[in-house]
Amino acid sequence: MSRGQPPTPPGTHGKISYRTAPSGNTVAYTRLRLYTGKIAQVTATGKSKSAATRALERRCTEKLGTPYAETITPATKLTTLIDLWLNQHDVTTHSKTIYTGVIRAHITPGIGELRLAELTPVALQAFISQLTPGTAKTTATVLSSALKYAVRVGGLATSPWQAIRLPKTDRKPVTNITQHQQDEYIAAIKRWCTGLDPHQGDDETPAGHKRGHGLPQIIRVIAGSGLRSSEALGLRIQDVDPANRRITVTGQADSSGQRTDRIKNHASQFARRTITVTADAAAAIQEQLDSEPVQFWGEPLFPSRAGTYITVRNLNRWLRQATEGLDFGAEITPRAFRSTVSSRISAKYGIDAAQRQLGHAKRTTTEAYYTAPPAVIDDYLGRLEAEGG
Numbered sequence: 001m002s003r004g005q006p007p008t009p010p011g012t013h014g015k016i017s018y019r020t021a022p023s024g025n026t027v028a029y030t031r032l033r034l035y036t037g038k039i040a041q042v043t044a045t046g047k048s049k050s051a052a053t054r055a056l057e058r059r060c061t062e063k064l065g066t067p068y069a070e071t072i073t074p075a076t077k078l079t080t081l082i083d084l085w086l087n088q089h090d091v092t093t094h095s096k097t098i099y100t101g102v103i104r105a106h107i108t109p110g111i112g113e114l115r116l117a118e119l120t121p122v123a124l125q126a127f128i129s130q131l132t133p134g135t136a137k138t139t140a141t142v143l144s145s146a147l148k149y150a151v152r153v154g155g156l157a158t159s160p161w162q163a164i165r166l167p168k169t170d171r172k173p174v175t176n177i178t179q180h181q182q183d184e185y186i187a188a189i190k191r192w193c194t195g196l197d198p199h200q201g202d203d204e205t206p207a208g209h210k211r212g213h214g215l216p217q218i219i220r221v222i223a224g225s226g227l228r229s230s231e232a233l234g235l236r237i238q239d240v241d242p243a244n245r246r247i248t249v250t251g252q253a254d255s256s257g258q259r260t261d262r263i264k265n266h267a268s269q270f271a272r273r274t275i276t277v278t279a280d281a282a283a284a285i286q287e288q289l290d291s292e293p294v295q296f297w298g299e300p301l302f303p304s305r306a307g308t309y310i311t312v313r314n315l316n317r318w319l320r321q322a323t324e325g326l327d328f329g330a331e332i333t334p335r336a337f338r339s340t341v342s343s344r345i346s347a348k349y350g351i352d353a354a355q356r357q358l359g360h361a362k363r364t365t366t367e368a369y370y371t372a373p374p375a376v377i378d379d380y381l382g383r384l385e386a387e388g389g
Helices: 049-064 078-088 093-111 121-129 133-152 179-193 215-223 229-233 279-290 292-297 312-323 334-349 351-358 363-369 380-386
Strands: 017-020 026-033 039-046 246-249 273-276
Touching: 026 049, 039 049, 078 093, 078 133, 093 121, 093 133, 121 133, 179 215, 179 312, 215 229, 215 279, 215 312, 215 334, 229 312, 279 292, 312 334, 334 351, 334 363, 351 363
Parallel strands: none
Antiparallel strands: 017 026, 026 039, 246 273
16 A cells, blocks of 8 residues: 555645745745646745735636635635625526526625524535525525535535525416417507506596506517516517517516516527417517507517516516406416417417417426316327227
């Protein structure tokens, strides 16, 4: 058996030695073992021994390619890690806003003062278990990604998040909207756009001014395409072809009234897609193209009064105001229209066709969350008997 000192672990250096340069400065030098296993000689100079040592440590960090290795250590507080992670995390502005909200409301007051070495699976599980399922899911996205980042830059050897289980959520049944319900919903929105409040009669004097230009058309496009709200609101004039009933999805509206080319599931082959829409959705698109605001502003298919892109937040607020207190026999939302499109396509052409229409990365998402089961399962046994099976 060979004897001697064990090899220096990758990412660390050996003993630091010193010598005095002709200028009188101190030269610090050491042997650094790279993550490839190779050895590199690293040298740095300073006016004093401590200054040379600090310069040498910085050189080693640069050589390893881990710029935050000195900043993020097991003694680093979680709040510090999350700040560094969020600054370099490449997501949309809307996603960063959501992450910042959950960080301020839950992570920072809950476990923000814990150091990375103290973030055991037990501590993390106790924290996540007391959150609601929806909040827990967003919180888990932040913590899991931030802790993986700590591992990448050398602050942790492994992530403690791997063993965590999220609180179970009661999955709501998928809502399918009938044509009658859709017609009633859009009629209520049209009335609201004229200035009438939801419970006013058609012969009453409108309580407000005309509002929500293009709102009925937005819903008709979503109902006739299965687009996400952000995708519909991010449509440009050049993205639509009503004559051929086609829409090309290449971006979405963001939370600041602008448009971004980065869309949900952007890595999926179905995220950027050209789809065919219903005749009514195509008619709604043509109505928008012919409207004065669209012709004046020249880019958004559904412009705000200022010519910007309408945000999802404003769309949802208008819809709540337009339908407040009204009963349509089902909970109607843009997502419900999307699931209705999915269910109808799936019933006729299969789940894969619905997945392509909706732009999901996984068919399981389309099936589990956007497709309602049939009221009665098809008569497979009767067919088998008829065929003599």
